[in-house]
Amino acid sequence: MTSVLRVQDLKKYFPLGKDLFGRPTQVVHAVESVSFDVKKGRTLGIVGESGCGKSTTARLLMHLIEPDEGRILIHGKEYGQIGGRHPLSELRKQMQMVFQDSYASLNPRLTIEDSIAFGPRIHGVKEVQARQMARDLLERVGLNPGVFIRRYPHELSGGQRQRVNIARALAIQPEIVILDEAVSALDKSVQAQVLNLLADLKKELGLTYLFISHDLNVVQYISDDVMVMYLGQVVESGPVEQLYRQSAHPYTRALLNSVPAQTPGTRKDYIVLEGDPPNPIAPPSGCRFHPRCEFARAICSEKTPDTVRVEGEHRAACFRLPQSAGHQHYIALQEVQDDTTH
Amino acid sequence: MFVFIFRRFLFALPIALAVAAVCFSLVHLAPGDPLTAVIPADAPAEVVIAIKEAYGMDRPLWIQFVSWVQRAVQGDLGVSVATGRPVMGDIQLALSNTLTLAFASAFLGFSGGILLGALAAVYRGTWIDKAATAVAITGVSVPHYWLGLILVIIFSVQLDWLPSMGAGPGGSANWAWDWAHLRHLILPAVTMCFIPMGIVTRTVRATVAEILNSEFVTALQARGLRRPRITLHIAKNAAPTVLSVMGLQFGYLLGGSILVETVFSWPGTGFLLNTAIFQRDIPLLQGIILVLAMFFVALNLLVDVLQTLMDPRIKRS
Amino acid sequence: MTPLIEVKKLNVTFQGEEGPIYAVQDVSFDLAPGETLALLGESGCGKSVTMKSLMRLHPEHKTQISGQIQVAGQDLLSMKSSALSKLRGKTISMVFQEPMLAFDPVFTIGDQIIEAVRRHEGCSQADARQRALEMLERVRIPSAAKRLKAYPHEMSGGMRQRAMIALALACRPQILLADEPTTALDATVQIQVLLLLKELQRELGMSMIFVTHDVGVAIEVADRTAVMYAGRIIEQGPVQEVLSHPQHPYTQGLLAATVHPGMDRHQPLPAIPGSPPQLLRRMEDCAFAPRCPHAQEACSLPLPAVDHQAARWSRCIAHTSA
């Protein structure tokens, strides 16, 4: 399978505050050397807690903010304002985004029809056709155009608004859709409706999804591949079954383990981490997870672990993994296996 | 702490300089030559040049500005074209009178405004709220110079209870804290207090209403705290906002007193400014505006610092 | 055992701009000493409103409350405000969803705990401070003495919620009301706080009412659960039973629609169609009927009464008439 989207060493720092000479007093290390591939027709789930950089990554991919370093390739082409690159307007036709807040992502002064038709109009579709597209799309996302087309966002429920946002994203006929916590704000019964809709659309239109969420159960359900982020870095990635069954990074294991069981009678023994995720303003040295890691040793605070292959496409960045440590810091494979099966 | 105050001070400096530049350029806004008042119309060319040289008007503009600022920092604002006296002395005297008036109105306006605003917020939707809001909106809608006139008509002309002119007996310009002088203060102070009272009322009402709507007030009730204690919490939360509005209003009282001072012939900066305008006394005009604006800049700085000290949410770095 | 809380036929109506909103309708339940009850439901189902009523925290001029609420043997709704304020924070205490909003932002954490302790225990400043320190240590806030002087915004989300718990428990209440206390927290922090609450509840022997929309959280903390929909409790019983063998079609639908591990990824989720009704009218019939797969004509008739004392009941004609 071919990669539709390839990201290499993406980096973004945000300056915070200014001193007397206009220099930033602090820097948020939002995204640090993030690389990944998304194959055509698959869904990549990105999980992580607040401040892990998953939403920033989404905005970087859309070029809503410009990365400090790194490359974003779609079908091998790089887009952006820098000379020699393909124009951004081309990128917009290939990749679209749905945001978490269904209300804030619709202009309150525009009708549903105008909001959906806006994108096609920008790309030169005639008004009559754009309106027809809006009606068709509304129907497609399960809203009766006759009822909704002239409505304003505040007259819709959260679930209905999010359907409109999906229609709006699809109006430009993209290949890739980034769903940034798109179902997180919805109630469970409504969430299920929208998840079904997303699955249907993907099948019908051959879409590729980037599904960003903090809800580990939903990510497991919808994704083919998963990427776990912690404080701006990717700590583990791989096919969903493998990663959820045999997580290799201590953070992933703790994260997956912290979700209460959804069925009664299966009370779990939790792996409880200490404290909150640290502030991305001053991330810990070395492996950023080391202050909360029960396996941390000296090297973890000194060096950043490389990302190594665990098995097949399953990769992780931890010194406890055999190839990662380098020669001196080899930790027995046996120990690793004991821990992961425990 | 000192670092923080120092930083705020440094940030205020460019503003102060820009303000000085605006004051300085007022001269060049004015049509005609600013020296027409001193130069006789039939003066020979040499005399004109000599006078211009004496006032430094022959040099390039920016050099004039720099030397003007240099002198201003040392307290020398030049000499009045009309009276020939140093501008600074006149302004000092007038400023103390204006400050007296401003403090008196601020006291009346702020205490009235806080009281009305708090009442309105606590009894939201009741007749108390409506009455307080009505007083507030009247306060900000009434042309204060007209209100002053009405007060003069009632209390001076018709009832003859209070004097309507000057700051003391016999039109004295020297203030003193005795009844003879205080009688002169009452009408202008009452006249001027209505705008700050209206604005403070509205601010307090809106701020307190917003605080009452926030969840932490419910949480305070859930802790079983009694009413006075909850009121303390609300007051401390409202204080920074209300304080900054009061600071601004005090500044407006200082700078905006010209109309009321004119109505009551109160010998303050506004009255002086009025004279300066009609005598086209540019150094005096420039000086008054510079001094008042600098007061305002300093006041803003003070409010800013106080606000930061009072509100832990504002970062001090 | 006499229950600590007895709620009978509670109705809460808010005066909205467009007319009345019937937020809670005909809610009855008990809470035994030492027991944890989870109020489970989606947004707008009335679970938080019900809980705020247990402390009479609604704005009085826009809220109508009817029914009966007994807290620790006292009639809450007829209570004078002075007696009420004595009860709040002392007998019955509350942990809010967003500690950032529930703490006064311009007072330190320590001052707020001390203030509450002094109000209810009448002790000296030094003793109250000592108690505050103990409480912060008890909820395992690192360097507690330093944290007493911290303002709410200076703490991380998890630490703030711990401080909130310390404050709520500072006067050793008999009943703790927890309103989605872990919803705003990250997954790894949520479990810390959840386990902490469970542990403290057991140690202090408190009763707890836990409001949540998360089935997993309810399973983790509660003995009993009451599922709410459209302002009413529609099913009630031991948490294990209700959530493994739900009777009401809404509970069934909710559990089926909630994504959980081990689901078949290639099958569509059994979603409940439509969305919950707006609470603009007082309802006698079943509010779920328009979305219910088993709806029949009889569902539009007024619901039959249920025995609220029963260990297990649900408000569906399929069960109450049987």
Added chain:
Amino acid sequence: MSTQAKSFALAAETAAISRGYWSTVWMRLKRDKVSVFCASILLVLVMIALFAPWIAPYDPSQGTMMKRLSAIGTPGHWLGTDELGRDMLSRLMYGGQMSLLMGLLPVFIAFVIGTALGLLAGFFGGWVNTLIMRTTDVFFAFPAVLLAIAISGALGAGFINAILSLTLVFIPPIARVAESVTTSVRNLDFVDAARASGARSLTIIRVHILGNVLGPVFIYSTSLVSVCMILAAGLSFLGLGVKPPVAEWGLMLNTLRQSIYIQPWISVLPGLMIFITSLCFNLLSDGLRGAMDIKR
């Protein structure tokens, strides 16, 4: 598709009349009695001012010295005459022309310029923002009254100069409000969504920003009209506004001030007009604010 059919049915059940933002505002405003009342008074005042040449009983600048300072209620001069014997009623009617114009025009010009500046500063940020906003900061360092008087004082009396100085006074506050509203709107997701769909800055400003910024800035500007009225009349009162013999409420107040010992209540009349107008503008502005504050 049966589930979808059902959701259609549910949606149809809750279907209300769909209404745009401005028509909702208009509807709410019409329901507010105070606003309707104030708006009607203002309308009447504007009509009187516009049609003064046809309805005023006398020429506003022609007076009879014989009839100087006639009391209110004098037959033929129901509101009396001024110090030059001119009919007060006619002068008040004509005076509305200048006073209303001086209250509205500066705010209108400042609204146009200030909104444009604020939009630019808020949308583009960076050095554009720094340049525009730091400049407005300098003007903020002057109390408004002082600034207006200083500029008028330096420029000299006259209608144009007064309008100019008042406009300059109101641009900075409007720009500041426009900037902060624009900044907050710009950070909303729908603007990002619009950028993500490939729209250019100008299109985004036109379609998405402007509609959301104009409302709040407009409300704010309406609240300045009353300030502007009072200030404009104040300038004339000081002799810095229009020049005699033009009828203008502030100037009339100034000239009649000398007569308070003879006919006190006549001198009150022009001020009363200023007061009523500014009160109505303030109340209407408050009503508008309430009507536009629509919760989700």
